[in-house]
Amino acid sequence: MAETSQALHVEAQEPEFKPLTAEQARQLRERSPSVSPWRVVAGQAVVGLVVAIAAWGLTGRQNVGWSAGYGALAVVFPAALFARGLMSRVTLVNPGAAVFGFFLWEMVKIALTVAMLFAAPRLVTDLSWPAMLVGLIVTMKVYWVALLVRPGKRLKVLEKA
Numbered sequence: 225m226a227e228t229s230q231a232l233h234v235e236a237q238e239p240e241f242k243p244l245t246a247e248q249a250r251q252l253r254e255r256s257p258s259v260s261p262w263r264v265v266a267g268q269a270v271v272g273l274v275v276a277i278a279a280w281g282l283t284g285r286q287n288v289g290w291s292a293g294y295g296a297l298a299v300v301f302p303a304a305l306f307a308r309g310l311m312s313r314v315t316l317v318n319p320g321a322a323v324f325g326f327f328l329w330e331m332v333k334i335a336l337t338v339a340m341l342f343a344a345p346r347l348v349t350d351l352s353w354p355a356m357l358v359g360l361i362v363t364m365k366v367y368w369v370a371l372l373v374r375p376g377k378r379l380k381v382l383e384k385a
Contacts, residue, residue: 272296
């Protein structure tokens with residue numbers, strides 16, 4: 225009996241949920257702008273190309289450049305497929321479908337990345353595993369850079385300087 229009254233007392237103390245007004249929602253969107261998945265994919269493609277060219281240039285070995293490029297491709301291609309799936313009409317309209325679609329396309333992305341890594345020795349002549357992994361990891365880290373330099377964040381960083 226004491227536990228039930230204590231649980232009711234705790235529930236009574238919790239604040240009521242208040243939905244945001246249209247103005248509050250607009251201000252929240254301005255403070256935290258979203259990043260387009262296509263911008264992230266484009267950034268990954270550019271970084272992957274730079275890593276592949278740098279690997280080739282620094283080592284002087286063509287196979288190292290191709291290996292790094294393939295590692296980047298193992299991130300960019302599945303990420304583009306993921307972005308395409310997330311931006312489909314069905315997932316943009318229905319919130320339930322959006323959550324399901326996110327998990328579905330994330331699994332597809334992971335499976336495709338793993339399949340591409342398994343196929344790498346057959347597709348890249350004289351594969352350099354370290355170069356491929358460097359291309360993969362550096363390209364994958366673009367997600368974090370995109371979060372740091374999104375439009376709203378960039379303005380705040382410049383204001384502090």
